Amino acid sequence: MASKTATKDIITLRGSAAIVSEFFGYAANSILYNRGVYPEESFARVKKYGLPMLLSQDEGVKSFISNLNSQLSEWLEAGKLQRVVLVIMSKESGEVLERWNFSIETDNEVVETGVSREKSDKEIMREIQAIMRQIASSITYLPCLDEACVFDVLAYTDKDCAVPFTWIESDPKLIANPQMVKLHSFDTKIHKVDTLVSYKNDEWDEE
């Protein structure tokens, strides 16, 4: 019954899951680049969201993120993903230095009935672009990571979700008394993604 003119702005659950998981892929790459987790030279520049984005060319990182993405889209399509957290830890001590928190609110009506929503691609891209800009500019306030770092990704899923073969349950890798900065959100009308970065308090600021 929907009017024909609106077809191009219709967004389905599948499409929304694809947008969100793709967003994670680019966001994760951008964080790894901007926070210097991997050397600059291992990234290549591509155009995405109307911005120059950087993608890791390291085979290990590439396959990790693509495996992650395929699992995330599966969960997103089932509406079982509550949150994705990218954790940056000290390589030496394992101490958690930064948590990039992407919480997801899913419109359960869509998951259960398969109806679609309307929102233009352009608008979603604009929202994502704003987040990407914020991630890139986050280096101005985040404390310097002046040691070698590693990263990990945590997925918060519904309790009734079966644990896939390649995944294990993890602790939340929280930071004690973190500083938090909330970034922009984007909303596909099916999945709403809130981005927040929490990081270790800089001891120097305490005095």
Next chain:
Amino acid sequence: METGMINSSASSNKTQSRCPLQEQFLQRRNSRENLDRFIPNRSAMDFDYAHYMLTEGKKGKENPAVGSSPSREAYRKQLAETFNMNRTRILAFKNKPPTPVEAIPNELSSAAHQVKSAKPRRHIPQTSERTLDAPDLMDDYYLNLLDWGSSNVLSIALGSTVYLWDASDGNTSELLTVDEETGPVTSVKWAPDGKHIAVGLNNSDVQLWDSTANRLLRTLKGGHASRVGALDWNNHILTTGGMDGQIINNDVRVRQHIVETFRGHQQEVCGLKWSASGQQLASGGNDNLLHIWDRSMASANAPTQWLHRLEDHTAAVKALAWCPFQGNLLASGGGGGDRCIKFWNTHTGACLNSVDTGSQVCALLWNKNERELLSSHGFTQNQLTLWKYPSMVKMAELTGHTSRVLFMAQSPDGCTVASAAGDETLRFWNVFGTPEVAKPAPKTSVAEPFAHLNRIR
């Protein structure tokens, strides 16, 4: 409030227009799931049971009184928070992402910065691959006693003798020994063909040898007034720099071999390098000067005027290296009083960058495969430092020599660097990696158009 009202009315409208089966389904969903806020339902919770489990349940074991202590309460709270009231499952991949590879051990002070910029794929060995004895190597900053030819043979002058070391089979042979009056040897330089070699001598002569036949072909006399410490080839032109401050272009094919003379240095010329295009010559001297000479401005009759006279170094300029991927880029290093590596646009004479290395710069080499520069130093570390260009981040510091690293030479494939030091050793370093990893082809093609332009002019 308001939105909630609209929602409920809208959904009721919708449900009315739908067929019964769906309606039922929707209603069920609404009653259960339409919770955009979490409202605790106290009646649904078994408080007594929960309280018992938290406080009394473990009483029988060992800590009967602890149950209600504030610390336990706090712990329980944190536990509940951590597990997000048990509504969530936190998952992580079993296979962790690869850890970034460190090319440099962490003992260095600014290690973290280096680690970030280090190539993850290339391991830079910290020790020399091979060490050879070089007895009687003259510990003289102003000489140039080491060269690695295009036929993969290394030549080194030890005292009055020039030795050849074939890198492909490791064989050593003696090329020549000069007598007391003419020696010692003050410079060696392979011709581009890798067959002929020029040998500068203390008595101002320059000898040309055929390395395959072990035969002296020619002696160039009468150019310089004192020892010849710097040599470089530009096709059939052999350029010699002497202690007298003169730079002479010798055409080795003709009888009157002196074709041009460049006068600009007041003191000993110790660095001489032609650019890849063969158009510009860089010369450095003990007078702290760096000159850029243009081939097209040279003439046999009048002393040639320099293109640029660069006075920024505050000590002798010996280390010179033309960038292999950027036609007009020259790196120069200053001696003990200067310690700087400077980068020049040799077209404009502009100094692009200057980095204080903290130590005498004896030699400079560009990596042919990557944008990297290797410098060799004297007191205090006697190290080789690998720099990322243009960021000039230190990628590696190679130590091993126990005296200043006077000379460096690069293998024809660009991978291996030989260094000779005042400690009378010759060391080989695999610092530039293997060419398979790198991609030299596009870089040379980038440099080529500019070189071509130079020739036209």
